[in-house]
Amino acid sequence: MLGLKDNTLGEVYRWFKKQIAAVYRPDEQTTLANEVFRRFLDVAPDQRVLSPRQRLSESDIVRLYKAAKRLSRGEPLEYVTGVTDFLGHPIRVSPRVLIPRPETEEFVQWAGAHIRERGHPKHQAHRLLDIGTGSGCIAIAMAHGFPGMEVWACDEDVDALEIAKHNALINKVSVGFFRCNVLARRDHPFPPASLDTIVSNPPYVRESEKARMKPNVLDHEPAKALFVRDKDPLIFYRAIGILAMEWLRPEAWLYVEVNESMAPETSMLLFELGLRENMHTADFRGKPRFVRAQRPGQGFH
Numbered sequence: 001m002l003g004l005k006d007n008t009l010g011e012v013y014r015w016f017k018k019q020i021a022a023v024y025r026p027d028e029q030t031t032l033a034n035e036v037f038r039r040f041l042d043v044a045p046d047q048r049v050l051s052p053r054q055r056l057s058e059s060d061i062v063r064l065y066k067a068a069k070r071l072s073r074g075e076p077l078e079y080v081t082g083v084t085d086f087l088g089h090p091i092r093v094s095p096r097v098l099i100p101r102p103e104t105e106e107f108v109q110w111a112g113a114h115i116r117e118r119g120h121p122k123h124q125a126h127r128l129l130d131i132g133t134g135s136g137c138i139a140i141a142m143a144h145g146f147p148g149m150e151v152w153a154c155d156e157d158v159d160a161l162e163i164a165k166h167n168a169l170i171n172k173v174s175v176g177f178f179r180c181n182v183l184a185r186r187d188h189p190f191p192p193a194s195l196d197t198i199v200s201n202p203p204y205v206r207e208s209e210k211a212r213m214k215p216n217v218l219d220h221e222p223a224k225a226l227f228v229r230d231k232d233p234l235i236f237y238r239a240i241g242i243l244a245m246e247w248l249r250p251e252a253w254l255y256v257e258v259n260e261s262m263a264p265e266t267s268m269l270l271f272e273l274g275l276r277e278n279m280h281t282a283d284f285r286g287k288p289r290f291v292r293a294q295r296p297g298q299g300f301h
Contacts, residue, residue: 002065010052012061013037019068032077036067039081074216086137089144089171096159097135098225103283104201104257108141110281110290111199111255115146118253125150129190129247131182131200131240132156134225136164136175138199143173154180157224182239195247201257202236203228233259237266241273241293248295255292263288 004015017029037043040063070080078084078099084091086100093099126149130139133153143151153175155161161177168175205226244254258266263280271278275293283289
């Protein structure tokens with residue numbers, strides 16, 4: 001069947017790697033095969049080594065064949081398996097949402113550390129909003145990290161919101177989701193000065209940067225969640241900054257993930273909109289990717 005000698009675990013594993021060998025290096029084949037077998041069959045590498053004669057069903061082999069075909073077309077592993085991990089939390093993904101990156105995990109940890117450092121008045125619940133939530137990974141991680149926090153998240157795409165709601169459900173956290181269009185300033189339910197934190201990882205890749213991106217990203221991930229026009233690359237940060245000046249309480253904070261080539265410009269834009277204490281920070285690769293800024297206190301002039 002499908003060129004297999006038999007249906008044992010060891011043979012099927014070797015066969016699977018051969019199916020993707022034309023596209024991936026040997027080390028990549030192993031990584032992809034291990035993850036697919038873990039996700040689809042609940043078989044860890046040590047189990048495969050210890051039980052190579054374990055038999056697989058015909059339906060299991062068909063699933064693996066379909067997965068290999070998708071991988072060979074360059075489809076990202078996370079879309080093939082339908083799930084990824086984000087700071088230890090399972091996150092369902094589809095081509096309707098971006099695949100969470102390690103940089104965004106670091107962004108959440110960086111923002112979370114500052115939230116803990118700054119503390120919060122005991123007489124009110126800390127209210128956080130994640131703008132452009134996509135899969136919901138940021139909001140879900142924040143809700144996990146701060147159990148007493150009131151977490152909200154919004155996105156313009158209704159399909160993304162459905163995925164995010166499902167992710168909150170499987171991760172057993174409470175997040176309030178709603179549809180929003182920050183550019184049109186519609187569907188915004190918060191009264192002025194009612195938020196303690198805004199976080200966002202909006203589209204920031206300039207169209208001129210497409211040439212440097214991998215085909216599996218360009219061909220499969222949602223373009224509208226990635227790209228902005230070169231003539232106005234900070235369009236979403238401008239809209240978010242305006243909302244931050246309206247929605248944040250005095251002395252509350254905005255945290256954004258940014259284009260590594262435009263961190264100083266993003267920080268300056270937020271300063272020009274009225275936000276203060278602006279700073280940008282490098283990620284684990286040494287690239288300036290995170291910016292935070294504070295709405296001034298009421299006595300600020």
